[in-house]
Amino acid sequence: MFDLIVVGAGLAGLSLARRAAALGLETVVLEARTRVGGRVLGHRTGAGTYDLGPAWVWPTLQPRIATLAASAGLTLTVQMEAGGFIYQDAAGRTQPLASGFPQEPPSMRIVGGITALVEALAAHLPPGTLRLGHVVHRVELAASHLIVTAATDDGPLSLRTARVALAVPPRLIGRIEIQPALPGSIASALAGIPGWMANQAKALALYDRPVWRASGLSGSAFSQAGPLGEIHDASLTGAAEESALFGFFAWPASLRAARRTELADRVAQQLGSLFGPDAARPRDIVIQDWAREPFTASDADLAAGTTHPDYRAISLPAPWGDRILLAGSEVAPEFGGYLEGALAAAEAARLE
Ligand SMILES: Cc1cc2nc3c(=O)[nH]c(=O)nc-3n(C[C@H](O)[C@H](O)[C@H](O)COP(=O)(O)OP(=O)(O)OC[C@H]3O[C@@H](n4cnc5c(N)ncnc54)[C@H](O)[C@@H]3O)c2cc1C
Structure with missing residues (x-):
């Protein structure tokens, strides 16, 4: 017993x-x-592990996470937000802004995921x-x-x-x-x-290089057009050979289900509309839809x-x-x- x-x-x-x-x-x-x-949940590539579920912690406010990460010998890194920010309206028109919405305290990621x-x-x-x-x-x-x-x-x-x-x-x-x-x-x-977040889904787009940074962009965007509603740089610390963006879907679970086969293409198109044509050609797109997970x-x-x-x-x-x-x-x-x-x-x- x-x-x-x-x-x-x-x-x-x-x-x-x-x-x-x-x-x-x-x-x-x-x-x-x-x-x-x-x-x-992590997505592993040769460069490291990307978060398909939670990615951010706020150790100055969250003592238990801070202690656990430190005791496990894990390093924290600030979410990359430096550079221009894109706002996209419901019609798909984009508006570049000098910077996004600075967060205080900043969101931190754990190296290794x-x-x-x-x-x-x-x-x-x-x-x-x-x-x-x-x-x-x-x-x-x-x-x-x-x-x-x-x-x-x-x-x-x-x-x-x-x-x-x-x-x-x-x-x-x-x-x-x-x-x-x-x-x-x-x-x-x-x-x-x-x-x-049980009804949420995340998309991860992998690139050979951070194509958005060449034009001074941070990789962050808010969109009313979808399919993604909020996008950020997901590149791993010290992984020069691979860069990444991740986004939360704005489309609800029912719309994602109805358009499942076209989701990756729609994400690539949207990233291109936000960050330029090179961003429309990621090396890979991974979609994790938590609404489809019975547990x-x-x-x-x-x-x-x-x-x-x-x-x-x-x-x-x-x-x-x-x-x-x-x-x-x-x-x-x-x-x-x-x-x-x-x-x-x-x-x-x-x-x-
Ligand atoms: C897309 C997304 C983004 C998020 N972003 C953040 C973030 O940035 N920062 C943050 O702090 N939080 C974030 N969260 C929330 C965070 O993931 C949760 O707070 C946390 O993981 C919850 O942990 P838990 O152990 O309580 O539950 P869970 O992680 O849900 O674990 C429950 C476990 O129970 C198992 N289970 C269920 N039913 C049964 C059964 N009948 N028998 C046996 N096992 C069962 C499941 O398989 C699962 O392993 C995010 C969540 C999602 C989905």
Whole structure:
């Protein structure tokens, strides 16, 4: 029997598992995907790793991320914003501006990508803690313990544990059969919490050289025309042989789905219209659509807006709350929805 089963190996679940291991708790992490990281995902090339999920941290405001990155020996670098900025209106007309909107504090990136953070956490878990490809679909409160059941390639697996931590976006908890069932008010409260950025998609365009810089541009742009709404330089520190831009899609999930086969071409065309003809010919375009990821987005997320929700800490009432902990970023006591929130939620989960 385990002391703790963590459901989800995103930043929150991994951080919680590390905390539990440090307390000497017999812990296992059950992760549905065949990789760790959840919304943290990197695209690797010979030059390094690009972030297809979260890319930015603000270490002066976010002490947990700052400490974790430092303890993993990772270097932070300021998001490249130097140079001209392009505004594109809904008709596709572009207007160059001397500079963009300076951010204070500036957004920082992690050299090696945010994946380097989750990999550092995963690497320091006791051997055997992580079990990938385990889709948890049932949690049953028995008299003195819980029974957690997961679907695996080898068939269903049931494990006994004293506690469970659900380190998943709250809406996905509705897919897990909890016995006895949660009160309707709690279930609908969880169903009402959007997964942050779960309906988003990112495009990454790779180039042999930073063609936008030759004309004094930073690579940053805001567009009302789409398909991308906000674009930035994604080039890696010290990788002279490759440069990159990334953009968040302005097109909603439904439009992206309807035009899936033309997305890459439309992105290339738009980059050309913003940064000149050479920018329309990237070496490669990678599109990561989080709305298509069943272990990130629920159907309700697909329609959600882009305003940051007012996330807050939630715990379950007795008898569930004594043994089923909620630990994903969206239920963090602060910085909910962000990477810092994932660490804050893991820190706040009552293990003792
Ligand atoms: C495009 C994008 C850009 C973002 N940009 C930023 C940024 O710049 N800065 C920032 O701070 N934040 C950003 N975020 C938010 C950030 O990614 C999240 O706050 C953080 O990754 C959440 O971590 P988590 O561990 O709480 O959840 P997740 O990363 O979602 O992890 C949950 C895990 O649970 C697993 N899971 C789900 N259901 C089950 C199940 N039934 N059984 C087993 N496992 C299950 C999933 O596979 C996943 O691995 C961004 C997110 C996206 C999508």
